[in-house]
Amino acid sequence: MTKKQLKEVYQLKERFKTESEVFDKRVLLILLGFIKKGILQTVDYPISTGKEANVFMATRPGGGHVAVKIYKMETAPFFRKEEYLDGDPRFADIRHSDREIVKAFARKEFKNLQVCERAGVHAPKPYYITDNVLVMGFLGEGDLPYPTMNMVGPLHGEKDLDSILDDLRKMYRAGLVHADLSEYNVMMGDVPYLIDFGQGVVLRHPHAERFLERDVAIILKYFAKYGVRRDLDKTLKWIRG
Ligand SMILES: Nc1ncnc2c1ncn2[C@@H]1O[C@H](COP(=O)(O)OP(=O)(O)OP(=O)(O)O)[C@@H](O)[C@H]1O
Numbered sequence: 001m002t003k004k005q006l007k008e009v010y011q012l013k014e015r016f017k018t019e020s021e022v023f024d025k026r027v028l029l030i031l032l033g034f035i036k037k038g039i040l041q042t043v044d045y046p047i048s049t050g051k052e053a054n055v056f057m058a059t060r061p062g063g064g065h066v067a068v069k070i071y072k073m074e075t076a077p078f079f080r081k082e083e084y085l086d087g088d089p090r091f092a093d094i095r096h097s098d099r100e101i102v103k104a105f106a107r108k109e110f111k112n113l114q115v116c117e118r119a120g121v122h123a124p125k126p127y128y129i130t131d132n133v134l135v136m137g138f139l140g141e142g143d144l145p146y147p148t149m150n151m152v153g154p155l156h157g158e159k160d161l162d163s164i165l166d167d168l169r170k171m172y173r174a175g176l177v178h179a180d181l182s183e184y185n186v187m188m189g190d191v192p193y194l195i196d197f198g199q200g201v202v203l204r205h206p207h208a209e210r211f212l213e214r215d216v217a218i219i220l221k222y223f224a225k226y227g228v229r230r231d232l233d234k235t236l237k238w239i240r241g
C-alpha cells in the first residue's frame with residue numbers, strides 16, 4: 001500500500017463502520033476501490049464471520065443494501081477443496097497457490113451466481129468481484145438479513161421444498177450443481193433463497209451427479225423431519241428431466 005493509498009484509507013475510515021482491523025490491507029484497498037467507484041457508500045457490519053469467509057452488510061450510494069462476501073486468505077491452506085476446482089473446465093488453468101485457490105473459489109461463486117440469475121433461480125444477484133471480495137444482492141428485510149433455514153425451519157412446508165427443488169432443476173438445466181446444499185445455505189425470505197455457491201460445479205465435473213444426489217438427499221432428509229416427505233429417486237429423476 002502506498003502512502004497516498006494509506007492516507008485515503010484513513011480518510012475513509014469512518015466509512016468502515018465495522019472494525020477495520022478485520023480487513024487486511026489488500027481487502028481494504030479493494031473496498032476502497034469500490035467506494036471510489038461509487039459501488040459502495042459504507043461497509044456497515046458483519047452478518048457472519050465464518051471459517052472460510054466473512055459476510056458484511058454494506059450500503060450503496062443513495063441507499064439500499066448489498067452483501068459483501070470476503071473469502072479468507074489466511075485459511076487458504078485449509079481449503080482442501082481442489083476437487084471442486086480440478087474437474088471444472090472453467091478453472092482448468094488456475095495456479096494452485098493458496099491465494100489463487102481462494103480467489104478462484106470467489107470467482108467461481110460469482111460465475112455460478114451469474115448462471116443462477118440467468119436461469120431464474122432464487123439466489124443473490126451478483127454485482128462485482130475483485131480477487132477474494134464479492135459484492136452481491138442483500139437478502140433481507142430493511143437492514144436485517146433473512147434467517148437461514150436451520151434457524152427457523154421451513155416456513156411454508158411443502159411449498160418451500162417445491163421452490164428449492166424447482167431451483168435445483170433450473171440449475172441442472174443450466175448445467176450447474178450446488179454441491180454444498182444444506183439447511184445452512186438456504187435463507188428464508190418470502191421464498192427460500194439458495195446461497196454459498198463457491199463449491200458449485202458444472203455438469204461436466206466428474207462428480208457432478210454424485211454432488212447433486214448428496215444435495216437432494218440432505219434437503220429431503222431435512223424436510224422429512226418436518227413431516228414433508230419425498231422419494232429421493234423420483235425427485236432426482238424429476239430434476240434431471
Ligand atoms: N446475499 C446475502 N445477503 C444477506 N446475508 C447473506 C448473504 N449471503 C450470505 N449471507 C449470510 O452470511 C452467512 C455466510 O454466508 P455463506 O454461506 O455464503 O458463507 P460460508 O462460505 O458458509 O462461510 P463459512 O463457511 O466461513 O461460514 C450466511 O449463512 C448468511 O447468514
Ligand SMILES: [Mg+2]
Binds near residue numbers: 184185196
Ligand atoms: Mg454457508
